[in-house]
Amino acid sequence: MYMEKTYLSIEELSTVLKLLGDRTRLDIMRYVSVDECCVCELVELLNLSQPSISQHLRKLKDARLVNEKRKGNWVFYSKNMNHPASEIINGILGHLPDGKKEIEELSNQNMRIICD
Amino acid sequence: MYMEKTYLSIEELSTVLKLLGDRTRLDIMRYVSVDECCVCELVELLNLSQPSISQHLRKLKDARLVNEKRKGNWVFYSKNMNHPASEIINGILGHLPDGKKEIEELSNQNMRIICD
DNA sequence: TTATAATATAAGCATATGATTATATGAGGT
DNA sequence: ACCTCATATAATCATATGCTTATATTATAA
Structure with missing residues (x-):
């Protein structure tokens, strides 16, 4: 698939x-690029306090690197595929082990949040 | 040219x-990937104090993102092509306008340092 | 050896960052 | 309406960061 190279400002x-x-x-981006994740899942995966995770998500959201979607009590975050830097971001994530294993672990412990 | 994808630790x-x-x-990397640059050239290009530039170069050198080579009074820095993250770094820099124009400007003002 | 030029390091300071604890908000269920 | 659960925000704090000025290195030149 041909990819037009996008140029961005240095800033x-x-x-x-x-x-x-x-x-x-970076871990959050690895996880949300596997599947959308809610905050409490990320708290589990990353072993950090809920406010800390929320604050990181806020920064990622402000920069439009992630999308936010509320489902009942939960808020799910996913990778924004239409970010101007998507190509680069995918390039970066592509050089890292993805987060599938850890997310499957969550599933096995019945700690994934499934909505509708 | 086929490129083996390198995996790095997340850290x-x-x-x-x-x-x-x-x-x-990021600007320094743009410039040194065009051609090796000495500190005083980077000071000119980036319009920052010499100590500030030296301190940034120190960090880049400590992480082995750049190589250092002394030529007389000058110290030249160049991009390390053999860094484990080279592929990613090149990917990133490839999405930015390169620094050729600015370096040519320097040449035109006779402010480039030419050794041997 | 002394002077000079380029660069490096040290010290100081203001701001940014990332974590924690405490509290507020918002949706659902009773 | 009230309670609960998930999440967000506020307040605080310790550490990291990046810049500046002043000083130390190091190599060349006189």
């Missing part, structure tokens, strides 16, 4: 890279 | 991304 890109340059946020 | 990669997530360092 835009360094902003994205700074966000991904945090271990926790 | 390693987030460290690299954090370094590139700074506007100044």
Whole structure:
């Protein structure tokens, strides 16, 4: 599949890279690119406090790296596939082990949140 | 040309991304990937103090993103092509306008440092 | 050896960052 | 309406970051 190379401003890109340059946020992006995740799942996966996760998600959301969708009590986050830096982000994530295993682990422990 | 995809640890990669997530360092990488640059050239190009540039270069050198080579009074920095994250770094830089124009500007002002 | 030029390091400081605890908000169920 | 659960926000704090100024290195030149 042919991909048009997107050019970004240096400012835009360094902003994205700074966000991904945090271990926790990079992990979040790994997970939400496997499947949409709600906050409590990410809390489990990352072993951090809920407010900490929420604050990271806020930054990712503000930069439009993730989408937010409420389902009842839960708020699910997913990777925004239409971000101007999507190509680069996918390139980066493609060089990392994906988060499938950990998410399956969650499933096995019956800790995944399934809505409708 | 076929490229073997390199996998990195999440920790390693987030460290690299954090370094590139700074506007100044991203610019430095853009420039040294065009051609090796000495400190005073980067000071000119980036319009920052010499110590500031040196400190950024120190971080990039410590992470082995750049190589250092002394030529007389000058110290030249170049992109390390053999970094484990080279592929990703090139991918990132490939989405940015390169620094050729600015470096040519320097040449035109006779401010490039030419050794041997 | 002394002086000079380029770079590196140290010290100081203001701001940014990421975590924690406490509290607020918002949707669902009773 | 009230309670509960999931999430968001506020307040606080310790540490990290990036810049500046001042000083130390290191190599060349006189």
